[in-house]
Amino acid sequence: MDEADRYSRIRFPEDRARALVARGMLRTILAAQSGIPPAGLAFHYSPKGKPTLAPVHKINLPFSVSHSGDWALIGVGGAGRVGVDIERLRPFRKLSAIADRYFAPREITLLHQVDEASRLRTFFSLWTAKEAFVKALGGGISHGFHTFTVLTDNQGQPAVSDVDGSEAEGARWTIWSGEPTPGYLASVAIDLPAARVVPHIWTGSDGEQPWCLQGSNPARSVDKR
Ligand SMILES: CC(C)(COP(=O)(O)OP(=O)(O)OC[C@H]1O[C@@H](n2cnc3c(N)ncnc32)[C@H](O)[C@@H]1OP(=O)(O)O)[C@@H](O)C(=O)NCCC(=O)NCCS
Numbered sequence: 001m002d003e004a005d006r007y008s009r010i011r012f013p014e015d016r017a018r019a020l021v022a023r024g025m026l027r028t029i030l031a032a033q034s035g036i037p038p039a040g041l042a043f044h045y046s047p048k049g050k051p052t053l054a055p056v057h058k059i060n061l062p063f064s065v066s067h068s069g070d071w072a073l074i075g076v077g078g079a080g081r082v083g084v085d086i087e088r089l090r091p092f093r094k095l096s097a098i099a100d101r102y103f104a105p106r107e108i109t110l111l112h113q114v115d116e117a118s119r120l121r122t123f124f125s126l127w128t129a130k131e132a133f134v135k136a137l138g139g140g141i142s143h144g145f146h147t148f149t150v151l152t153d154n155q156g157q158p159a160v161s162d163v164d165g166s167e168a169e170g171a172r173w174t175i176w177s178g179e180p181t182p183g184y185l186a187s188v189a190i191d192l193p194a195a196r197v198v199p200h201i202w203t204g205s206d207g208e209q210p211w212c213l214q215g216s217n218p219a220r221s222v223d224k225r
Contacts, residue, residue, distance in 0.1 A: 003043070022072035025202065026065060029074055034059050050138035064135050066186075073186050080192040083136030085128040089183050095123050102130070102145040106161065110151055118156075121185070126150050128187035129158035129175045136189045150175065158187065 003023070010016040027038035034041070034057065042054035053059055062077035064084040075084035092098070099108050107126050114122045129150045134143045148170070149161040158177050163169035176188040176197035188197050 018067060018070070018072070022065060022067060022074070025072065026063070026074055029076060030061060030063060033076060034061055046138050048138055048140040048142070050135070064132070066131075066135070068184060071181065071184055073180070073188075075188050077190060080190050080195065081136040081138075083132040083134065083189045084186065085131035085135065086180070086184055086186040087124050087128050087131075089120065089124055089185055092120065092123065095120070098127075099123065104146045104149040106149050106151060121156065122152060124185045125152055125156060125158050125177055125187070128185050129160075129177060129189065132175065132187040132189035133160060133173065136191060160189075 007016055007020055007023070010019055024038075027041055030036075030041055030053065031038040034053070036057060036059075042056060043051045044054040045051055051065070052063075053061055062080065062082045064075045064082050066073045066084045066086045068086045069088050071086055073084045073086040075082045096111075099111055103111070103126065111119060111122060111126070130145055130148075133148065133150070134140075134145065137143065148163040150158045151161045152158045156177070158175045160170040160173040160175060161167065163173075172191055172193055174188075174190045174192060174195040174197070176190075176195075176199075178186055178199060180186050180199065180201065190197070
């Protein structure tokens with residue numbers, strides 16, 4: 001399915017417009033990183049839906065995209081796989097049911113340990129970190145969300161504690177988590193230990209390269225559409 005078909009299938013015009021703007025921003029960012037003009041970039045999709053640059057480009061430029069409300073989060077990896085997720089902090093009546101279904105046992109314990117006031121934020125920290133991790137691997141909904149554990153430290157920063165019971169495997173990963181704008185939580189997962197994440201807000205109107213990434217380490221940009 002080509003890009004035009006893919007986006008014409010989005011039912012609501014507002015959602016379609018948001019998705020198109022995010023894709024345009026992704027093309028702009030990847031063009032600057034790769035030296036290929038935005039319109040010349042072709043995408044390939046894995047069987048589970050993970051987009052990458054098409055093999056014809058012969059470039060390994062890991063990236064990941066997430067949308068929530070008026071925001072899109074685009075992560076571009078300098079090295080290593082990258083996954084991102086952004087979610088609007090919103091009341092969640094089924095929080096416990098979702099956690100019981102998708103979270104690993106120690107994540108559920110953590111959620112029960114935190115006080116009521118912090119529970120929603122902790123839930124979204126774990127959720128976005130888990131989604132980002134799964135998206136870095138390229139897994140979709142079928143990925144076993146309970147097969148790896150994410151825990152938060154006392155500053156609320158998540159880290160992968162184990163993958164299939166292996167702490168060494170968990171330690172290979174960096175999770176960066178933050179609040180790019182009030183009311184939204186975002187996480188970035190990179191399969192490198194102690195990777196540097198450089199966040200940027202892109203308004204699209206702050207000069208020639210307002211989103212420009214500093215340094216060559218895995219980085220992230222946060223974009224207001
Ligand atoms: C599809 C999925 C990768 C993310 O979906 P989502 O959170 O609804 O949507 P997001 O906006 O964060 O991500 C969508 C983007 O992910 C990318 N994507 C799609 N499938 C992907 C995959 N298998 N791997 C990595 N990235 C993928 C695409 O770039 C897509 O945007 P685009 O079509 O505009 O390019 C997947 O994780 C999923 O189905 N999750 C279900 C949510 C859930 O139940 N989570 C349990 C709580 S822990």
